[in-house]
Amino acid sequence: MSVDTSGVDRETLLRPIHTRTSRYTIAVAAALVAIGVWLFFYYQQLEHGLIVTNLADWGSGGGVPWGLYIGAFIWWVGIAHGGIILSAAVRLLGMDTYQPVARIAELLTIAALSCAGLFILIHVGRPDRLVTSVLPAWPTRVQWSPLMWDVTVITAYFVLTGVYLLLTIRYDLHRLRAQLPDRLEPVYAALTVGYSEREDQVIERMVWWIAFAIIIMAPLLLHGGVIPWLFALLPSMAGWHGGVQGPSFLSIALTSAVSGIIIVAAAFRYAYGWEELIPDAVFRGLAKWLGFFSLLFVWLQLQQVITGIFAAPTTLQHATEVKIATPLYWVAIGLVILAMVYAFATALKPSLFSLPALVGLSIGVLVGTLVEKVLFVVEGLMHAHFDLYSGVPGAYTPSAVELSALVGAIGIVALFFLTVSKVIPVVELHAIEGDHGSSVDATTATAETSNTGGER
């Protein structure tokens, strides 16, 4: 089922590195502006404290102590699952169709995890203590605090993905060195230090195992585990409890992740005329995944709504009733259902497929998942079991400071891709030259590329 990208030459692959357009400059400027806006607002938060957010204490305080920052944190970790899906498909299942977008997905994982970390940093009242308080406490707190589990698993995921990326990048950089710009020589030298072609086979196996570890760890332990457990284990809030949170969180993560990949891959294809390198078939395939994950998402929402309203305990019933009475919740669900319907329709009738439409719907899905996550956190906190307070449910709308962080984070991801794509190929060399995934052809591929390399 491989897509034929063999006609694509190396020059196409390296186009982002070799070109400099004004569009690129504008994109960088836009990203910097987005980051600047956020920094402007964040400076106020640093100066005055979290009082500049619209957060407040629950209880007599009449507010909600966790809000957009925590919702966005979960959302970014969800998007970071793109790397897993693609490496699972390509490395473990040999679905070479997705080879051209595999590295983009992994880079998205790194960027999204960094943003997740950023949101924790700006969420806490004493960011200056993150290192001095967390590190010494780790050995004694890691068996207790779900938040410490999160920090641990996310760090492990970040490191594994980073290693995975580095190992696969070395292979490409070595073979493409001659075509890469000299001014970045020190970077390439550092990235490929100690590389020899003899390591390829060993690396191939290592990469397989790392991919395997990530695939087991990230969905089952991270988004189907420690992230939902942040909420599901607490005795305080009615809407958060229950084992369904694991699968539900995971379904939302996978849905967001596929959307994220579709958007970034389409952006690269558009910017560099990569119709051949990332052909429609890749997006058609991704659309099917999006449809399938959306279906799971909607189905797990249904589970929660049904169990929450039929004959549920009063507090849970109340929380669920409020949830389904919230128009914004239905906007979120509607956006996901829309994408799902479109994905299945194009599967049945391929002529309906249009990349801009898919990208638009993917953006819609990301909006929907973000809304769902923020609502989950905020509405969850509004419906405590103990609701005698007239201040419960509390009120919350994100402040400009909080919203600006979202803009800034998107700017950071954009800037990350704009920068990285100027340094390393964002599509693996294997996508155009031989098979990286199944070890059958690994030797031939190496031989082939070595030959090509020899023509220098």
Add this chain to the structure above:
Amino acid sequence: MDDEEMRRLLEQSGYDADLGMRMAEDAQRVAAGELSETKFYGRYHEELLAEFGQDDREFNELRDDLDGEVVTEADDPDGLADRLASLADTEGLSRRELMAKGGAAAMALGVLAGSGGSATSVGGDSGGDDDDRTRWGMVINLNNCDGCLACMVACDQEHNLSRGSNWMYVFTYEDDYQEDDQNFLVRTCQHCTDSPCTKVCPVGARHTRDEDGLVLTDYDICIGCRYCEVSCPYGVNYFQWGEPDVPESEINDEHQIDSRGRWVGSRPPEGVMGKCTFCVDRQDGQMGEEKIGTTACEEACSMDAIHFGDMNDPESPPNQHLSAYFDDNENDRSEWENRSEHTVSSFKLLEERGTDPNVTFVGNEPSQHARQVEGPVTYESVGLVDNRKEVLDNGAMASAGGDDA
């Protein structure tokens, strides 16, 4: 038994004989009514801590037996009396002889002799379970409360709280299931034995103090993630969102630093979590010996609703209040002997959440249908803020405005 012999016995125990002698003397004074029990407790609390590490359980037992033996002469099979008897046996002393020295004095001896596995260690329980430790708690009699909010004001002032940060909070509520129009619920931190807030804290800032069960926040460690607040079923946590109303320079260290040298008392600094501390500064004797075992809210309550003390001590003020109240409301069981012994309703708040709270309420528990209503005294009229979000929203606006200007 003369003083000589007593000293010899004490020395054999391997513990501080001087301390034992002094305690024995003071214990006699307590028995004679010359010294209050609380004073006595305050005087030796620290020293016993030093002598036996952080475990002062034997000492509580002493307090129990002080009253148990001297006052009522009741026999306590597992307690100190038993140990003393067997001690007397081993040492060839008659129990009467021991008691002649003043029962209380002998108790002091027993405490020291019985602690740790010393050579003269006596029979009976070594009392290793938690029940022998101090566990600060409250009995709040809601039937006595008239909603005057004096406790809220006292707490606010004593701990320099920022507006709306109501460590003590008094609800007035209406409940279809209760006869009165106005019912009260007086809410502190429940200082839960199985507290979710301490479990979830990623850095161990929120912790339970071993020696007396206080649930405290280490202001030097807290990162301000607010996970404790989110996990607490009672909504008793108040984060310091902005600059505190009372600056650091106006608060003495005695209020802030506890007996272990950790910053856990008074209002939290910016970016850190705060909540009711059960007046930790008082419990550590830093506001004077006479304040040990009291709280600001309890002191301010003229209706005798709040009773603070050691829940593991049957003779502590809260437990005494509870039993006295039960006794006063005895059920008439002459016709139906299976009726409950008394007619008083008591409860722990949200006990089904599994937190094992250390606050017991006398009175009716608010039902699911209870609604908070305006009380006889409004929060504003006593200078307090109810809905803190209003203050915070103003603060946010002021900061933003300030920056624009």
